[in-house]
Amino acid sequence: DVKVTQSSRYLVKRTGEKVFLECVQDMDHENMFWYRQDPGLGLRLIYFSYDVKMKEKGDIPEGYSVSREKKERFSLILESASTNQTSMYLCASSPFHEQYFGPGTRLTVT
C-alpha cells in the first residue's frame, strides 16, 4: 500500500513564525503536491513538484514556499505565518492520474 505521511496532525503557531510542514511518501512517485482545504472551497493547489528540486506554482502560492531535496520528501514552508493561513494542509503523491493523500495537518495560526 502507498503510504503518505505528514509530520504533524495538529499544529498551533503564532503570527509571524516560520512554519515547516513535511510530507514523506514511500512509493517512489515522481509527483508530489501541497493543497490547502477550507470549507466550501474544496482543495486548492499551493505547489506541485514533478522531480527533485523542481517545482511549479499552483493556484495559491502566495505566502508559501516549498523544498524538495529528496524524491520522497516534499516540504511546505510558511515564511511568516498569518491568521489567514489557518487551514487543513494536505500533501499528496502521484505516479500519474491517481493521487494518494496524507492524513493532513490542521494548522492554526493565532
Next chain:
Amino acid sequence: GQSLEQPSEVTAVEGAIVQINCTYQTSGFYGLSWYQQHDGGAPTFLSYNALDGLEETGRFSSFLSRSDSYGYLLLQELQMKDSASYFCAVADNAGNMLTFGGGTRLMVKP
C-alpha cells in the same frame, strides 16, 4: 483558468441510487477524477475518466461527456458508510495537476 461546479449537498436513503453532477470550464482538459473524503479523513481516489462514456467499479460508476464539459458519479445500493464528501477534479495536463470542485456532501439516511 479552471472552474468546476457541483452541488454542495445531497441527501438520499439507504439502498437508493444517487447521482452527483459536475460541470467544468477549463482552459485545457486531460481527464476527470472523483475522490471521496470522510469527515476527518484524507481524500481517496474513486475513479478517472479520460474518454467519453461510463466507467463502472462495483457500486460506483463515473460518466464523462467531453463535448458537454460534464460528468457525474453514480452511487448505487447506498450504504450508511457512503456518507462523505465527494469531489470532482479536472486534470488539465499530463503533469497531473488537478483542480478540485468545492465538494458535494452526501448524507445517507436509514
